[in-house]
Every structure is written in structure tokens, then in C-alpha cells.
Amino acid sequence: xxxxxVDILCVQETRWKGSKARSIGAGFKLFYYGVDSKxxxxxxxxxxxxxxxxxxxxxxxxxxMSLKLEIEGVMLxxxxxxxxxxxxxxxxxxxxxxxxxxxxxxxxxxxxxxIGADFNGHVGEGNTxxxxxxxxxxxxxxxxxxxxxxDFAKRMDMAVVNTYFQKREExxxxxxxxxxxIRETMRKVLxxxxxxxxxxxxxxxxxxxxxxxxxxxxLAKKKWDMDRTEExxxxxxxxQCRVKREVSKAKQKAYEELYTKLDTRxxxxxxxxxxxxxxxxxxxxxxxxxxxxxxxxxxxxxxSVQRRWKEYFEELMNxxxxxxxxxxxxxxxxxxxx
Numbered sequence: 001x002x003x004x005x006v007d008i009l010c011v012q013e014t015r016w017k018g019s020k021a022r023s024i025g026a027g028f029k030l031f032y033y034g035v036d037s038k039x040x041x042x043x044x045x046x047x048x049x050x051x052x053x054x055x056x057x058x059x060x061x062x063x064x065m066s067l068k069l070e071i072e073g074v075m076l077x078x079x080x081x082x083x084x085x086x087x088x089x090x091x092x093x094x095x096x097x098x099x100x101x102x103x104x105x106x107x108x109x110x111x112x113x114x115i116g117a118d119f120n121g122h123v124g125e126g127n128t129x130x131x132x133x134x135x136x137x138x139x140x141x142x143x144x145x146x147x148x149x150x151d152f153a154k155r156m157d158m159a160v161v162n163t164y165f166q167k168r169e170e171x172x173x174x175x176x177x178x179x180x181x182i183r184e185t186m187r188k189v190l191x192x193x194x195x196x197x198x199x200x201x202x203x204x205x206x207x208x209x210x211x212x213x214x215x216x217x218x219l220a221k222k223k224w225d226m227d228r229t230e231e232x233x234x235x236x237x238x239x240q241c242r243v244k245r246e247v248s249k250a251k252q253k254a255y256e257e258l259y260t261k262l263d264t265r266x267x268x269x270x271x272x273x274x275x276x277x278x279x280x281x282x283x284x285x286x287x288x289x290x291x292x293x294x295x296x297x298x299x300x301x302x303x304s305v306q307r308r309w310k311e312y313f314e315e316l317m318n319x320x321x322x323x324x325x326x327x328x329x330x331x332x333x334x335x336x337x338x
Contacts, residue, residue: 002026007047010116012082014041019059023281031067031284033059042080044116055298057284058106064099073301077107081117086145097148104156115158121145123160130154135164139172205254213239213246 001009011030017037024030027048034041040062046054056068066079081100084092100115107113124142127134133153142150153160220236261267291308292298299305 001028001045001047007050008078008114009045010078010080011043011045012041012080012118013039014043015039016041016043021057021282021284029281031057031065033062033065035062040082042082044078044080054285058103060099060103063096064103066103070298075111075298077111077113079103079113079115079117081115081119083117083119083121083145083148085120086143093145093148097152100152101155113158119145119149121147121149123147123149123163127163133158134160137166137172138163205251207250207253210243210246210250213243217243 001007011032014032014034015037016032016034019033021029021031024045028045029048029051030043030045031054032041032043042063042065044065044067046067050069050071053069053071054067055070057065058068059065063082063084064079066077069076069078079100081096083096104113122140122143123134123138123146124140125136125138127136130150133150149160152158217236217239220232220239224232224236262271291305293304293308299308
């Protein structure tokens with residue numbers, strides 16, 4: 001996003017379980033939703049300057065979610081979608097399109113909407129008969145999934161934007177199955193991981209000794225993958241044990257230093273500051289930026305917002321409540337009795 005100067009990015013297949021928002025570094029924040037750490041998951045990444053523009057987040061499923069932003073008085077809806085793959089059941093595909101329809105129907109007519117999705121389909125090369133929703137620059141022939149995309153675009157009066165731009169052949173496909181020679185080359189050059197994935201690995205306590213040990217272990221693993229001799233296996237096992245020892249020592253030292261600092265007044269302040277920052281980072285909406293008029297329409301201009309606040313306070317200050325009425329009646333009765 002930094003390199004391409006992208007401010008808003010829709011991501012799919014995040015595989016993060018949960019319904020949260022979190023800072024991911026470099027001035028970006030991720031809003032995501034997932035129910036399974038092994039499949040699906042969608043999200044939207046925002047540049048820091050747009051985080052305060054978020055008015056609402058809707059997490060429909062691990063395949064569909066949307067953000068509502070107000071940018072310079074204009075409402076923008078950003079929808080992230082992840083359609084089922086070609087081999088999935090038709091019922092699952094229909095459920096996805098139903099959820100996407102539901103999100104679109106909840107957006108007021110005339111508002112600006114951008115859908116960033118992995119639709120897992122081919123709309124096909126050429127656009128005869130579908131000129132109103134797509135360009136002619138695509139690949140292959142249209143499949144069932146591609147037809148669903150075209151039907152959706154017509155139904156929602158939208159356009160398949162990337163088909164309007166001519167690209168080089170190698171840039172017109174994001175994924176292609178096969179290519180066993182590439183897999184074999186990668187296996188030889190990069191090695192094969194163990195396949196075990198640890199969630200939310202902490203690395204704040206890492207020091208140079210730990211990093212050096214881990215790098216040596218990775219090289220040993222790669223060496224063993226390429227040449228499975230007993231000698232290489234033994235070397236890898238020994239380095240695994242060394243990494244565990246270094247990690248244990250580094251953790252103990254880091255926590256001792258942390259506990260010592262927390263006993264001080266400065267450390268106590270840091271603890272509360274970090275807790276507040278983490279709480280803010282986890283919230284979808286940072287602050288209320290707009291209000292609604294009497295009819296429920298969102299007001300965005302400064303003038304209309306001020307006018308609505310003026311109306312509200314005039315009503316609040318001039319409307320009699322029940323307590324005030326009783327108090328005045330009591331005063332009048334007291335005067336009459338004297």
C-alpha cells in the first residue's frame with residue numbers, strides 16, 4: 001500500500017478468526033472478520049488519515065463486510081467480498097450473492113459504492129451484449145461464476161471496472177493452477193515449512209541471540225530438506241533445542257526488566273497509556289463525526305450540522321418536562337395558601 005500509494009485496500013482470505021479492528025503498523029489499520037483460521041475471512045485496510053472517517057462497520061459473514069466512510073462531506077461505502085471457488089457447492093455460492101445483495105440493498109440509492117472482491121470467476125473476453133457493465137479486456141471464456149458477476153453488476157447498475165483497462169497477458173490472471181516446475185524450484189530454493197502456524201506470535205522480547213539461532217535453524221532445515229541424511233537431521237534437531245533455550249532466556253530477561261519498570265511511577269503511566277491505546281485501536285468508530293436530521297438523513301456539512309444542533313438545544317431548553325411542571329404547580333399552590 002505504501003509503494004502503490006493505496007489509501008483503502010480490500011483483502012480476502014485473511015484467515016484471522018474474530019470480529020475486530022487492529023493497527024498493523026506503518027500507519028495502517030485493518031478491519032476484519034473471520035470465523036475459521038483455516039479458510040475464508042475478509043477485511044478492509046485503511047490508511048491512518050482515513051480511520052477517523054469511519055462511521056459504521058457491518059460484518060455480515062466471513063465472505064462479506066462493509067465500511068461506511070465520510071470523506072469531505074461525501075459518503076463512501078467500501079465493500080469487501082470473497083466469492084466461493086469454482087468447486088464449491090452451488091448453495092454456498094448463492095448464499096454469498098444473497099449476502100452481497102443484502103449489503104447493497106441497505107445502502108441508500110445514489111450513494112457512492114466501491115466493491116473490492118475476489119469473485120473467483122471469468123467474465124470472459126469481449127463484452128457483446130454487456131457493454132453497459134463491462135469492458136472488453138478479460139481472459140478466456142465466461143464461466144458460471146463470471147456470469148453471476150455480470151448479472152450482479154446489471155442488477156445493481158454497477159461496472160466491472162478492471163475489464164475497461166488493457167493489460168499485458170501475464171497481468172490479466174492473478175492465479176493459475178499447475179506449474180509443477182515452479183513448485184519444485186521453490187521447494188529446492190526455499191525449503192519446506194513444518195506446516196504448523198502459531199497464532200499471534202510475540203516477538204517483542206527477541207534479541208540478537210534469538211534471531212541468530214532462528215536463522216541458523218532455518219538454514220539447517222533447508223539443508224535437511226534438500227539432503228535427508230542422518231547428519232543433517234541431527235544438526236537440525238540440535239539447533240531446534242538451542243533456539244528453545246535462547247527463547248527461554250530472552251523471555252525471562254525481558255519480563256524481569258518489564259516488571260522492574262512497572263514498579264516505578266513512570267512504568268505505571270506507560271501501562272495505562274498502552275491500555276488506552278489498545279482500547280482505541282480495537283474500536284471500529286473512533287469518534288462521532290456526523291449527526292442525523294429529523295427524518296434520519298445524515299448531515300455532513302458544517303452548516304447543516306450546526307443548524308441541527310441549534311434546533312435540538314432550542315427544543316431542549318424550551319420544552320417543559322414533568323418535573324418542572326410539578327415544581328411550578330407546587331409554588332403556585334403555596335402562594336395561594338398564604
